[in-house]
Amino acid sequence: MTTDPTTRQHAFTPGELDGDRLALYRSITEGPRAKGPRLFALVSDDGVLQGPFNEFLLRPALGDALQRLGAAVRYEGALSGRSREMAILVVAAHWDSAFERTAHEAVGRAAGLTEAELAAIAAGAPLDLDDPVEAAVLRLARALAAGDVDDATWAACVPPLDRETVFEVTTLVGYYATLALQMRAFRV
Template sequence: MRRQHAFTPDELDGDRLAVYRSITEGPRAEGPRLFDLVSESGTLLGPFNEFLLRPPLGDALQRLGAAVRYEGALTGRAREMAILVVAAAWESEFERTAHEAVGRSAGLTGAELAAIAAQAPLDLGDPAEAAVLRLTRALAAGDVDDETWSSCVPPLDRETVFELTTLVGYYSTLALQMRVFRV
């Protein structure tokens, strides 16, 4: 059952048009385009179309997503590993496909991408990346026990844990919305 109304650019005005432009002309549109934001007809792809249903909430959500992707302190590899952990936990095909492309660009190997998608063990040489992976898997499962915390903080600091909890919350929200609206 189709639950989504794909907004075309010609039917947008006011706040909906402003959110559309923030997504299509903002930081997501700059640099190399590793996945499509809009279809050939101009409708937003992935989670972004639903942001237009309630423009004030959609705008806040897209700004949060831009901050997570472009203003955080995580390395590109670590950020993409964390996003892909959430995609695997939620079985979110759009996020997996989109962020595997971004992850490859950030230096993740095919073997690393496969292990993350399969939620399999992954031996990472960088202690911070290993901690990001372990902590994000715990967050995606719902909590961080004391043993996981102690093994991850340090090498991570509390600021990085805050960034990861925000990332997991944001991408879990997108996965839930795409599941509900059958995107």
């Protein structure tokens, strides 16, 4: 295990992994994130996990729980791709998380977000969306990132969102805020 002093990151290469760390590495690199189009690099040229995933290997039991939650949020939720990526990008903008912004802008483009929409989300600017569900997800995610969902925001978002969707959005925002915090602490 090598430590990069500029990032505080412990760069685990595949050759040094065994046991729970190797199992977690394989779960991340062979699971749903590795399927389909690769819109951002999951591993570096030397096999080190990118973004938040390398640090998951520090405590494999916790890292596995986090990666399973992230996979559920991204691949098993009911949000549309556009709505999901808007909410993720709100968190990336709020925490100034470069990895999440870069990775999820690519995913957002593939889900149909325009350059103007991506720019507005990154800037926290108003965004006029025709779809009332997308507009509510964006408003709710911004409120959550800011720290609370006041009564006016709740009334504007529920409906068109139902409580199940609010639960999904709060889980998504909480998960990506956790990743942003970890990447900030480890200077990833």
